[in-house]
Amino acid sequence: MLILLDTGIHEVAFFTKYENYTLCTVGRRENSKEEALLGYNLRFFTFGNSSYSYTVETVKRKCLAGVVTKGNINLVLYTGNGIQNVYEFSSNGELMLWQLLKTEKGYFLVGGVKRNNWDAFVAFLDRNFKVKWKKRLDFLEEYFYSVAEKGNKVYAVGRIKRGKNWDALVCIFSDNGKLLESYSIGSEGKDYFRFVKNLGGEVIAVGRSEDKFGDSDFLIYDFKNYYLYDSGEYDYARAVNSYGNSYVIAGETRFKGNNDGIFILLSKNFRPVRAFKIGWENTDAVRFMDNLFFTGYTYSLSFSADLILGVFSEDFEKVDVKKVNRVLKKEKVHLRDFLSSSCV
DSSP: OEEEEOSSSEEEEEEEEEETTEEEEEEEEESSSOEEEEEETTEEEEEOSSEEEEEEEEETTEEEEEEEETTEEEEEEEETTEEEEEEEEOOSSEEEEEEEEEOSSEEEEEEEEESSSEEEEEEEEETTSOEEEEEEEESSSEEEEEEEEETTEEEEEEEEEETTEEEEEEEEEETTSOEEEEEEEEOSSBEEEEEEEEETTEEEEEEEEEOTTSOEEEEEEOSSOEEEEEOSSBEEEEEEEEETTEEEEEEEEEETTEEEEEEEEEETTOOEEEEEEEOOSSOEEEEEEETTEEEEEESSSSSSOEEEEEEOOTTSEEOOOEEOOOOOEEEEOOOEEEOOTTOO
């Protein structure tokens, strides 16, 4: 199944979440207002000016979108009938929200906050959206893109600046916000983790790793070993999910200068099983996947970007994926961390 949203203006989707027969999708509609795009099942509407959304969660049969509007964060609760409530968070610096994660006790928020440079932040909110604790890192320049929870530990991943390049960043916190461990993984190019998830007790992070020639490979990390896979000229893993007795990685790849969405099936010991791509003549991307529902955008089917929403199937075109033997360095990072009223 594949659904296309085209209103004649650029529509792109960045994130989707499916639970309890509720499909929530968020992104951006790039018109003169630059509005956040919010989807409830197959109904879409917009929110705010100079706004966009990279993350959403389900709350019972409702959607909770994390919307960034002019440097502030809004948590927008909505259904197919419209917006029900908005919870606002601000800072004396510019805020960026990359992921909102629902847990049994509340919600994690991760992203960046900027005054001079971007600092990564993680915050925990209770079920009434009150901030219980928050942590902001102060190093050179870093972001958190994603967060996962396992037991009494919180795993935040992203990237940290190293000279002209980036290393993938890992920080592990206690459930009350104490920084327990921090390290980076990288090589000679730009490396970062884009998403992390607890899959039945196995915490897995995915992203990309670039060699000194600028060739980017899929980067997978199970917090014991890292794995690199190559499919095209540019490979980028954006999400990981369980798929039967396998994992499925969703992301982007480039064949002969043409970008397509890609799905990679990996065995539980991270061996490539099969891979499939979705794309047409121009730039196409899968930006996220949850419970086999995926979303992204395409420039191939009209004169503007169109939102795509679909369900993964092994009927897509098969492509080759191979493992890559390239050494990455793992280094401890001594991050200064502090609590600040200036952060959410």
